Amino acid sequence: MDSKEGLSVNEVSVRFGGLVALDRVSLEAPPRQVLGVIGPNGAGKTTLFNVMCGFVKPDSGTLTYFGKQVHGLRPEKLTRMGVARTLQGLGLFSRMPVLENVMIGADSQAKVGVLRALLGAGPTVTEERRLRAAAMEALDRLGVAAYAAKMPPQLPYAIQKKVALARALVSNPRFLLLDEPASGLSEGEMADLGDLILELSGDLGVVLVEHHMDLVMRVCSNITVLDFGRVIAEGTPAEVKANPLVTEAYLGDEVGA
């Protein structure tokens, strides 16, 4: 593991009280490829993402990024270093315009919107201008710049998903962690998302947590399978599909279909 270029999780365990959410999990997200992480509900996928972006500190094990130990770093620091993620669901602030929702992803939250209002202290004009421009660019890249001034609840779900993705992209990440980006999308929107993920992986590493197997099998070069907090299989989509342990744990009919 511990590659000089990737984001690696090494023997990570996370416990919530008596529950072992992750049990000595290791995986490596390589640059410019899509790594899939699949497994049944409650397998530990989101917890794994929380560790990879610094939201949750592992009870044991390490996180390395470009060969450096980074576990224990705060999420903002990891974002600045190039690790961004989307949240399961949307995670958008419903009373904040789309543009500001995206700006929040650009740097530490203290610099914009919510906290600015709370603290009565804001970013400098130049900083604010820079953040706005970066947020517009991210929205534009995903074809949703026209909605910048709208409030998220006014928009169709698929557009809101793109706004959430723009928020992750605005920090110019080297690694992007996508937690169920296809949930709630139609077949056509999911196909477009697949194209987008493949395009993004031309210059950044993507880790994809998804229950939609067609999408996973199409875009991932490798897949890690979790079950009850443990890695039960890994390999190419074809290897994972053919692995009886995986079929037993989770895939079954979905892969056969």
Ligand SMILES: Nc1ncnc2c1ncn2[C@@H]1O[C@H](COP(=O)(O)OP(=O)(O)OP(=O)(O)O)[C@@H](O)[C@H]1O
């Ligand atoms: N903050 C927490 N406190 C206590 N238990 C938690 C916490 N977060 C997650 N868990 C538990 O840890 C286990 C793993 O949850 P996690 O959300 O990582 O699973 P998941 O694979 O993302 O599931 P899903 O497919 O439903 O999103 C579950 O049993 C869950 O109930």
Ligand SMILES: [Mg+2]
């Ligand atoms: Mg989850």
